Amino acid sequence: MVSKNIIPDVLTFNVLVDALCKEGMVVEAKGVVEMMIQRDIEPNTVTYNSLMDGYCLKGQIGKAQKVFDLMLSKGSVVDVVSYNTLINGYCKNKKIDEAMMLFLDMSRKGLVPDTITYNTLLDGFCKAGRIQNAQKLFYEMQACGQLPNVRTYAVLLDGMCKNRQLSTAMQLFREMEAKKLDMDIVIHSTLIEGLCIAGKIESARDLFCGLSSKGLEPDVRTYTIMISGLCIITGLTSEAENLLIQMEEKGCSPDNYTYNTIIRGFINNNETSRAMVLIQQMVEKGFSADASTTELIVHLLSKDEVDPALLPLIKQSF
DNA sequence: CTAGGGTTAG
Numbered sequence: 112m113v114s115k116n117i118i119p120d121v122l123t124f125n126v127l128v129d130a131l132c133k134e135g136m137v138v139e140a141k142g143v144v145e146m147m148i149q150r151d152i153e154p155n156t157v158t159y160n161s162l163m164d165g166y167c168l169k170g171q172i173g174k175a176q177k178v179f180d181l182m183l184s185k186g187s188v189v190d191v192v193s194y195n196t197l198i199n200g201y202c203k204n205k206k207i208d209e210a211m212m213l214f215l216d217m218s219r220k221g222l223v224p225d226t227i228t229y230n231t232l233l234d235g236f237c238k239a240g241r242i243q244n245a246q247k248l249f250y251e252m253q254a255c256g257q258l259p260n261v262r263t264y265a266v267l268l269d270g271m272c273k274n275r276q277l278s279t280a281m282q283l284f285r286e287m288e289a290k291k292l293d294m295d296i297v298i299h300s301t302l303i304e305g306l307c308i309a310g311k312i313e314s315a316r317d318l319f320c321g322l323s324s325k326g327l328e329p330d331v332r333t334y335t336i337m338i339s340g341l342c343i344i345t346g347l348t349s350e351a352e353n354l355l356i357q358m359e360e361k362g363c364s365p366d367n368y369t370y371n372t373i374i375r376g377f378i379n380n381n382e383t384s385r386a387m388v389l390i391q392q393m394v395e396k397g398f399s400a401d402a403s404t405t406e407l408i409v410h411l412l413s414k415d416e417v418d419p420a421l422l423p424l425i426k427q428s429f
Numbered sequence: 430c431t432a433g434g435g436t437t438a439g
Contacts, residue, residue, distance in 0.1 A: 132430095164431070196430070233433095295433095367436085
């Protein structure tokens with residue numbers, strides 16, 4: 112029996128490189144790229160873009176930059192996606208000024224920044240607390256003919272909420288409604304969090320309760336935001352616990368974030384024994400205390416505020 | 430192949 116010798120082409124390798132990168136296996140992805148070169152299958156722009164993103168995801172921005180430089184030196188086409196990927200890498204690593212240099216660089220090369228380019232940079236500025244820069248870029252993108260989309264607004268809304276500019280956030284929210292943009296669950300969750308941060312728990316609750324009438328379903332993040340607002344920010348631990356039960360009933364499973372949030376809420380409000388019940392629940396579901404919750408629990412132990420009978424349970428939660 | 434939301438002690 113003679114088997115057909117099928118030689119994988121560049122597209123096949125690209126799928127592999129991208130999958131490895133997304134799994135965090137960037138070393139293996141690089142190995143595949145080297146193998147391609149050995150076999151005289153020239154990696155293309157997509158191959159290198161995937162590899163750059165793989166490095167960026169691991170915070171290895173220097174290596175991502177090297178891939179970018181390699182593309183330039185060997186004459187591979189560097190496209191908008193290449194720039195967007197590297198710009199995102201710099202932004203996520205808090206190097207927004209380097210990201211802006213690339214943005215200027217791409218324009219010099221005649222590449223037109225797209226909505227993704229602007230959204231990425233806007234997020235970088237917002238997360239760096241540079242709201243003024245974000246607002247300026249927001250106007251600039253529109254002047255350049257790039258229409259803001261839902262993600263653009265989501266980025267700005269989050270920036271306003273986190274930087275305690277709730278009234279500007281609310282203004283944006285209304286602007287979105289007026290523009291008939293698709294107001295999805297992310298937008299609503301973001302504003303609910305902003306309201307909680309501003310101490311407006313009643314408004315947050317109203318927005319949360321009105322979701323279903325807008326045809327939206329809260330997801331695990333929405334619930335966690337609401338639970339955090341109730342028990343950590345406001346001290347309404349019982350209501351938070353009810354919400355935990357309610358989310359389960361609605362088929363939305365709490366995750367590690369949810370449990371750590373509510374447990375911290377109970378400990379912060381000196382409700383140690385109820386916190387222990389939730390720790391037990393968390394352990395039973397296979398979740399565990401994160402670094403911050405662990406510190407709180409260790410602190411409780413040091414104050415002798417925990418029933419020694421619970422020690423095995425606590426050990427399990429770490 | 431690239432862009433948005435959740436926990437951070439005292």
